[in-house]
Amino acid sequence: MPTYLKANLQPKNMRIVEIGHEGVGKTTFMASMYGTLQKGIEGFSLRATHLNDHNRLIKLFKKIKQNKYPAPTDQRHEYQFYLQYQGKDIFPFTWADYRGGAIRETQDSEQARLLQKDLQQADGVLIFCDCQALVQKDARRNQIGRMAALITNALRNIERPIGLAIVLTKADLVDELSEDDLKPFEGLAKAIKVSEHITSMMIPITCGPEPMNVQIPLLFVLYIGVYLQANYLAKEINEHQQMAEYYEKQTYGFGGFVQELWDIFQGNTTYREMSQESLEKAIAKYNELEPLIEPVEALQTYLSFNE
Ligand SMILES: Nc1nc2c(ncn2[C@@H]2O[C@H](COP(=O)(O)OP(=O)(O)O)[C@@H](O)[C@H]2O)c(=O)[nH]1
Ligand SMILES: [Mg+2]
Numbered sequence: 001m002p003t004y005l006k007a008n009l010q011p012k013n014m015r016i017v018e019i020g021h022e023g024v025g026k027t028t029f030m031a032s033m034y035g036t037l038q039k040g041i042e043g044f045s046l047r048a049t050h051l052n053d054h055n056r057l058i059k060l061f062k063k064i065k066q067n068k069y070p071a072p073t074d075q076r077h078e079y080q081f082y083l084q085y086q087g088k089d090i091f092p093f094t095w096a097d098y099r100g101g102a103i104r105e106t107q108d109s110e111q112a113r114l115l116q117k118d119l120q121q122a123d124g125v126l127i128f129c130d131c132q133a134l135v136q137k138d139a140r141r142n143q144i145g146r147m148a149a150l151i152t153n154a155l156r157n158i159e160r161p162i163g164l165a166i167v168l169t170k171a172d173l174v175d176e177l178s179e180d181d182l183k184p185f186e187g188l189a190k191a192i193k194v195s196e197h198i199t200s201m202m203i204p205i206t207c208g209p210e211p212m213n214v215q216i217p218l219l220f221v222l223y224i225g226v227y228l229q230a231n232y233l234a235k236e237i238n239e240h241q242q243m244a245e246y247y248e249k250q251t252y253g254f255g256g257f258v259q260e261l262w263d264i265f266q267g268n269t270t271y272r273e274m275s276q277e278s279l280e281k282a283i284a285k286y287n288e289l290e291p292l293i294e295p296v297e298a299l300q301t302y303l304s305f306n307e
Contacts, residue, residue: 014093014225016218017118019151020128021143025169025207027060027070029128030079030095032207032214035061040084041215042302044295047089049080067209083222085295091226093124115154124221125164127151131174131204134181145184152191155198163224164192164200165217171204172212199224216303223299230296233289240282247275 020026034057037046048054060070083091096118119125127147133140166185168177185202192198201220206212250259250271263270 012229014091014123014222015096015121016093016124016126016221017096017122018126018128019115019118019147020126020167021130021140021147023072024128024130026128028064028207029167029169029205029214031057031060031070032064032211033218034058035065036211036214037218040087041219043086043298044215044219044302045084045087046218047082047084049082049092053079064207065209069208083295085298090291090295091222093222093225112150112153115150116157119151119154119158119162123162123225125162126217126221127164127166129166129168129184131168131170131177134168134177134184135174141184148185148188152188155188155191155195158195158197161197161199161224161228163221164198165220166200166202167217168202168204170206172206172208172210177204219299220303223296223303226292226296226299230289230292233285233292237282237285237289240278240285244275244278244282247271247278250275 018026034046034048037044038058039045048057063070079095081093081095082089083093129144129147130140133144166188182202192200201217203213203216203220205214205217207214248271260270260272262268
């Protein structure tokens with residue numbers, strides 16, 4: 001196989017968008033998850049592309065472990081990460097840490113527009129919701145209902161597959177969640193159920209001295225993303241292979257020999273060449289797919305899915 005086909009093959013950069021009110025625990029979650037995924041879980045670890053992001057997150061993580069939560073900030077920031085498997089970068093993704101205050105402050109129509117834009121560009125979505133707010137049934141619960149309604153609306157216009165995780169934060173502050181507590185998500189749950197494009201999960205997490213489930217939401221949305229990409233590549237490979245077979249038949253079929261001479265004579269691309277080209281494309285695609293296969297399977301096992 002020509003070596004140029006092997007060079008510089010990179011999976012597409014995935015975009016993860018987080019949505020949730022200020023104070024719900026997004027920054028705390030990100031630092032906890034980053035810190036937890038440093039040591040590697042089932043072979044998976046995280047690496048921030050920029051060293052200052054890495055240092056900032058690790059510093060926050062160490063404090064959270066001592067029960068010192070980050071001071072509230074409303075900065076917009078985008079992080080660039082690599083998911084690593086067995087110490088190798090396998091999957092680049094961008095994490096958009098924004099729209100914190102936006103959900104509360106802006107006008108309804110403006111919010112709907114911004115949310116729509118965010119979701120249309122997203123490959124994975126994390127929706128944050130405070131467990132305590134759900135249980136206490138105070139004003140924050142209405143805010144959650146409103147956020148869920150906005151998301152439900154925005155998801156109607158999604159035309160490509162995405163993974164979505166509803167992250168229930170601060171699980172350490174509640175004893176349990178009842179079906180009634182989850183009422184604000186009723187409409188969203190129905191919309192997800194009928195959608196062909198959305199694969200979802202809901203998970204309670206705790207950040208702090210004894211973190212719980214912090215690595216799951218990200219691994220889930222990445223799994224869905226990598227799985228979809230692998231599936232897409234497999235389909236493309238199949239198409240290239242079929243083309244190669246088709247051209248191959250043309251070359252050896254009745255009249256193929258004469259046609260080939262004629263093509264060479266005229267300087268046309270011959271069927272033989274086209275077949276070769278299609279095969280090379282298939283091989284190049286396979287090289288893109290190959291590094292994804294093992295991690296996808298490992299993630300699948302870890303998240304114990306049954307496809
Ligand atoms: N008990 C508890 N409190 C948390 C947890 N996560 C966040 N908090 C609290 O929520 C506050 C806001 O968290 P922060 O991450 O800044 O929220 P953000 O505005 O969504 O980024 C923190 O200062 C903590 O007091 C958690 O897992 N357990
Ligand atoms: Mg924050």
